[in-house]
Amino acid sequence: MKEVKIGLIGFGTIGTGMVKTIFQNREWIKNRTGIDLNLVKIADIDIKREREVKVSEDLLTTDAYEIINDPSIDIVVELVGGTTVAKQFIIDSIRNGKAVVTANKALLAEHGEEIFRLSREKGIPIAFEASVGGGIPIIKAMRESYAANHISRIAGIVNGTCNYILTTMEKEGKDFREVLAEAQKNGYAEADPSLDIDGGDSAHKLAILAMLAFGKRVNLKEIYVEGISRITPLDIKFASDLHYRIKLLAIAREREDGVELRVHPAMVPEEHLLAKIDGVYNAIYLEGDIVGPNLLYGQGAGMMATASAVVADIIDLARKIDYPRVEEDFVKCDGDLNIIPIEKHVSPFYLRFQVVDKPGVLAKIAGILGDHDISIASMIQPERREGESVPIVIITHESVEGNLIKAIEKIDKLDIIRAKPRS
Amino acid sequence: MKEVKIGLIGFGTIGTGMVKTIFQNREWIKNRTGIDLNLVKIADIDIKREREVKVSEDLLTTDAYEIINDPSIDIVVELVGGTTVAKQFIIDSIRNGKAVVTANKALLAEHGEEIFRLSREKGIPIAFEASVGGGIPIIKAMRESYAANHISRIAGIVNGTCNYILTTMEKEGKDFREVLAEAQKNGYAEADPSLDIDGGDSAHKLAILAMLAFGKRVNLKEIYVEGISRITPLDIKFASDLHYRIKLLAIAREREDGVELRVHPAMVPEEHLLAKIDGVYNAIYLEGDIVGPNLLYGQGAGMMATASAVVADIIDLARKIDYPRVEEDFVKCDGDLNIIPIEKHVSPFYLRFQVVDKPGVLAKIAGILGDHDISIASMIQPERREGESVPIVIITHESVEGNLIKAIEKIDKLDIIRAKPRS
Numbered sequence: 001m002k003e004v005k006i007g008l009i010g011f012g013t014i015g016t017g018m019v020k021t022i023f024q025n026r027e028w029i030k031n032r033t034g035i036d037l038n039l040v041k042i043a044d045i046d047i048k049r050e051r052e053v054k055v056s057e058d059l060l061t062t063d064a065y066e067i068i069n070d071p072s073i074d075i076v077v078e079l080v081g082g083t084t085v086a087k088q089f090i091i092d093s094i095r096n097g098k099a100v101v102t103a104n105k106a107l108l109a110e111h112g113e114e115i116f117r118l119s120r121e122k123g124i125p126i127a128f129e130a131s132v133g134g135g136i137p138i139i140k141a142m143r144e145s146y147a148a149n150h151i152s153r154i155a156g157i158v159n160g161t162c163n164y165i166l167t168t169m170e171k172e173g174k175d176f177r178e179v180l181a182e183a184q185k186n187g188y189a190e191a192d193p194s195l196d197i198d199g200g201d202s203a204h205k206l207a208i209l210a211m212l213a214f215g216k217r218v219n220l221k222e223i224y225v226e227g228i229s230r231i232t233p234l235d236i237k238f239a240s241d242l243h244y245r246i247k248l249l250a251i252a253r254e255r256e257d258g259v260e261l262r263v264h265p266a267m268v269p270e271e272h273l274l275a276k277i278d279g280v281y282n283a284i285y286l287e288g289d290i291v292g293p294n295l296l297y298g299q300g301a302g303m304m305a306t307a308s309a310v311v312a313d314i315i316d317l318a319r320k321i322d323y324p325r326v327e328e329d330f331v332k333c334d335g336d337l338n339i340i341p342i343e344k345h346v347s348p349f350y351l352r353f354q355v356v357d358k359p360g361v362l363a364k365i366a367g368i369l370g371d372h373d374i375s376i377a378s379m380i381q382p383e384r385r386e387g388e389s390v391p392i393v394i395i396t397h398e399s400v401e402g403n404l405i406k407a408i409e410k411i412d413k414l415d416i417i418r419a420k421p422r423s
Numbered sequence: 424m425k426e427v428k429i430g431l432i433g434f435g436t437i438g439t440g441m442v443k444t445i446f447q448n449r450e451w452i453k454n455r456t457g458i459d460l461n462l463v464k465i466a467d468i469d470i471k472r473e474r475e476v477k478v479s480e481d482l483l484t485t486d487a488y489e490i491i492n493d494p495s496i497d498i499v500v501e502l503v504g505g506t507t508v509a510k511q512f513i514i515d516s517i518r519n520g521k522a523v524v525t526a527n528k529a530l531l532a533e534h535g536e537e538i539f540r541l542s543r544e545k546g547i548p549i550a551f552e553a554s555v556g557g558g559i560p561i562i563k564a565m566r567e568s569y570a571a572n573h574i575s576r577i578a579g580i581v582n583g584t585c586n587y588i589l590t591t592m593e594k595e596g597k598d599f600r601e602v603l604a605e606a607q608k609n610g611y612a613e614a615d616p617s618l619d620i621d622g623g624d625s626a627h628k629l630a631i632l633a634m635l636a637f638g639k640r641v642n643l644k645e646i647y648v649e650g651i652s653r654i655t656p657l658d659i660k661f662a663s664d665l666h667y668r669i670k671l672l673a674i675a676r677e678r679e680d681g682v683e684l685r686v687h688p689a690m691v692p693e694e695h696l697l698a699k700i701d702g703v704y705n706a707i708y709l710e711g712d713i714v715g716p717n718l719l720y721g722q723g724a725g726m727m728a729t730a731s732a733v734v735a736d737i738i739d740l741a742r743k744i745d746y747p748r749v750e751e752d753f754v755k756c757d758g759d760l761n762i763i764p765i766e767k768h769v770s771p772f773y774l775r776f777q778v779v780d781k782p783g784v785l786a787k788i789a790g791i792l793g794d795h796d797i798s799i800a801s802m803i804q805p806e807r808r809e810g811e812s813v814p815i816v817i818i819t820h821e822s823v824e825g826n827l828i829k830a831i832e833k834i835d836k837l838d839i840i841r842a843k844p845r846s
Binding site: 024025031032035140141147277288289297298302316322323324 | 424425440444448452454455456457458552558559560563564567570571572638696699700711712713715716717718719725728730731734735738739742745746747749750751755
């Protein structure tokens with residue numbers, strides 16, 4: 001039996017879930033793993049507020065450094081979030097020789113290299129399963145289960161809020177703003193939803209996954225990011241007519257000349273498993289050169305699902321606490337990942353133009369696309385009209401994004417409005 | 424850098440995949456994990472046959488004990504299969520202090536407790552990711568990622584051959600025998616397919632998953648097993664009409680009075696992810712009390728996918744080779760799992776009767792079901808007739824299987840033929 005002393009910094013939703021999990025399953029975990037999780041201190045700026053779990057008052061402090069500087073504590077769990085104090089807490093914990101568990105994707109996406117370098121220098125591991133996909137074991141799978149593989153492709157639905165909104169728009173035919181407002185009311189979207197709906201949160205998670213897959217530093221700013229706010233019920237309907245579903249995907253795709261990294265609404269063929277991930281659920285699809293395609297699915301957020309990952313990390317670190325380290329205990333970030341600029345990405349595209357309904361318009365659009373080396377795979381021009389304009393939907397063959405951008409600039413000058421989910 | 428010396432026993436399909444993987448990705452693995460996989464010996468009864476990978480002759484031997492008794496070898500990989508010599512190889516390897524990797528589900532299902540007990544006594548770990556779901560990281564997920572959870576429910580598509588046959592029957596409307604013959608021709612089914620199609624292979628995998636989920640010994644003989652050979656295209660059509668798909672599931676379900684363990688064709692609601700797993704793919708769905716529902720998907724068999732799991736296990740054992748052990752390194756098998764006999768299982772049922780088309784038959788059937796406390800949820804009596812008889816399909820509400828068995832015995836005496844996939 002190995003007792004491990006844990007300090008928690010950040011007693012919010014996930015922190016509460018972690019405490020509940022330990023209180024509820026401590027004996028079971030001890031029996032199964034031989035590790036006794038002893039939560040000795042909880043720090044939060046607000047220790048008065050009622051939580052879903054009742055803890056003894058002498059466990060609580062408002063001073064995180066009562067944990068970080070306590071020599072008896074083995075593992076620090078950082079669930080504060082954000083990239084300022086959380087960063088300092090983690091750095092100081094590592095410096096003090098404490099293994100760290102965090103769910104902080106923004107911090108790892110922005111400052112991962114610095115933190116991982118320090119972790120390696122000090123020989124102190126940091127675990128972060130909860131940073132991507134809630135309770136889905138994607139981080140461990142990538143670090144350990146797929147360790148024999150080169151991973152060449154990742155496509156993830158990693159933001160539950162966006163997936164919930166898109167699923168609801170599809171099922172109820174409502175428009176984006178209306179569903180977002182409902183989601184905010186139901187607690188599926190934040191009061192300030194921009195990090196979710198603009199794709200920033202998905203980009204953070206993609207940066208972490210790409211770092212693990214390719215073993216290189218990922219410059220977050222080089223990830224192309226497009227959110228879901230421009231998707232209309234009409235796009236969803238056209239996608240459905242063409243046997244696609246629209247999902248916000250975080251995509252990494254290795255090419256000979258580098259890696260495409262992008263977050264955007266994508267047309268997913270309806271027979272693909274990713275098309276079938278509904279509501280707040282997450283799924284990460286990937287392809288390894290040995291294992292082939294794999295997909296991992298589960299709740300991507302939420303108090304308990306995320307806590308499951310946090311506690312698994314604690315158990316993992318606890319068992320290794322006195323072990324000699326090997327390379328695999330640390331995250332590799334050697335050199336910069338060669339991220340291909342968006343202009344050079346290659347994929348099929350979905351284009352919707354709202355055009356004036358008069359002869360010759362379609363020929364003009366097709367002509368401009370052709371001039372830019374973009375060929376049309378299929379097209380819908382539905383009967384119904386909206387005022388005096390009609391929508392035209394075009395799916396292209398694989399095209400270079402830079403060409404598409406130029407073509408659309410020209411088409412836009414024809415007084416045509418576009419909407420652009422892509423696959 | 425940590426070099427680990429590996430001996431492989433069994434140079435068949437998976438063994439070949441493992442060797443290919445190490446040859447192909449050894450540098451990459453070394454760079455990523457800090458572990459250098461040095462394959463020093465391969466034993467097989469046939470060392471003359473051409474394989475997909477070329478190995479130096481002095482690596483080969485026909486004597487497994489050249490590996491088992493070689494003091495320089497750290498890890499023995501057993502890929503012989505079967506429950507006779509393979510068992511002895513594993514036992515002798517553990518006795519000689521060598522960590523073991525195996526893909527042998529039949530052996531672990533039948534003699535797991537004995538092997539795991541020895542492993543614990545000797546402090547020598549055994550890894551078996553490849554025994555269930557090929558390259559899908561389900562074993563590691565259950566042992567480590569879901570370590571904070573009580574797992575209360577598992578439903579897995581864990582036999583690619585059966586799933587391929589059912590998918591093909593569905594897509595092409597062909598009958599079981601015809602599709603099986605094709606599958607044998609294509610290499611998707613063995614010459615003797617009984618272990619797959621009768622559900623025995625799925626039962627082996629279920630036994631392993633249940634052992635991990637509940638930490639108890641599982642008596643393989645107590646698992647209810649029913650294969651797919653009685654499924655007809657008509658069943659598949661009726662299922663589809665009712666918005667279900669028929670899948671061979673391996674199910675574990677915890678109840679207050681014990682655990683239901685069963686393998687049988689099941690009606691899966693078409694919106695459930697398991698309904699969408701096609702062809703030779705596998706998926707394991709599970710529910711934890713903390714993590715909620717998770718699903719892991721990938722190729723459940725095949726040379727390279729399975730090799731991915733074998734090599735991941737080798738890396739895992741290699742990194743831990745000199746570490747002090749903790750409880751989690753071993754598999755718990757304390758006491759017998761309380762497996763509920765099939766008569767007491769509770770679920771909805773699908774029943775198809777072929778009845779003589781005359782008045783009063785349906786009333787008789789409904790009457791007998793009612794007498795046995797089985798209520799009807801929905802019913803189809805299609806127009807089309809086969810000769811002089813017509814099919815009737817009934818979906819019941821949740822019913823006790825023992826009652827159903829008795830009811831069907833009585834109905835059978837009415838000169839009625841049944842076919843019985845169930846959910």
